[in-house]
Amino acid sequence: MSTKIEEIVEKLKSLTLLEASELVxxxxxxxxxxxxxxxxPTNFSAVNSGVKPEENVPEEKTEFDVxxxxxxxxxxxxxxxxxxxxxxxxxxxxxxxxxSVPKPIFESVPKEKAEEVKKLLEDAGASIxxx
Numbered sequence: 001m002s003t004k005i006e007e008i009v010e011k012l013k014s015l016t017l018l019e020a021s022e023l024v025x026x027x028x029x030x031x032x033x034x035x036x037x038x039x040x041p042t043n044f045s046a047v048n049s050g051v052k053p054e055e056n057v058p059e060e061k062t063e064f065d066v067x068x069x070x071x072x073x074x075x076x077x078x079x080x081x082x083x084x085x086x087x088x089x090x091x092x093x094x095x096x097x098x099x100s101v102p103k104p105i106f107e108s109v110p111k112e113k114a115e116e117v118k119k120l121l122e123d124a125g126a127s128i129x130x131x
Contacts, residue, residue, distance in 0.1 A: 064114035066106040067129040068121065071098050075125025082124040086117060102129070 015023065024035050071079045076098055083094040083105060097103050106117055118128045 062110065063108040064111055065104050065131045066109065066114050066117045066121075067102050067104045067131065068098065068126050069102045069129045070127035071101055072125055078124045079121060079126045082120055082126075086120065 012020070012023075027033065028035055068079075068083075080091070080094045080098055083089060083097060084091065087094070087105065089097065097105065105121070106114065109117070114130050118130055121128050
């Protein structure tokens with residue numbers, strides 16, 4: 001091999017999996033090729049070395065559901081007020097929601113919003129589950 005190719009190979013060895021993935025995407029875009037795993041030889045070193053492909057890494061959850069699990073009778077009015085301030089529900093709808101727990105109050109919200117809602121409702125006296 002030429003020294004130029006040897007230098008490139010040595011640099012490639014030092015890449016992390018994330019950097020290698022970004023490099024493959026960039027090469028595919030630049031040269032209009034497809035470097036998918038189906039086109040790769042079966043004795044690919046990452047497969048044989050026991051390194052798991054990035055596709056098997058579970059994605060971090062980004063959307064959460066906030067569920068009112070339980071509301072003590074003594075805290076119902078306070079929780080209804082908080083529910084109304086967090087949502088666009090009217091008094092009757094908020095009351096119905098509180099009476100039919102466990103019930104989701106927010107679905108598919110970001111982690112920060114889910115934590116904020118959970119804190120407000122727990123401070124009001126409700127038992128909350130974030131999934």
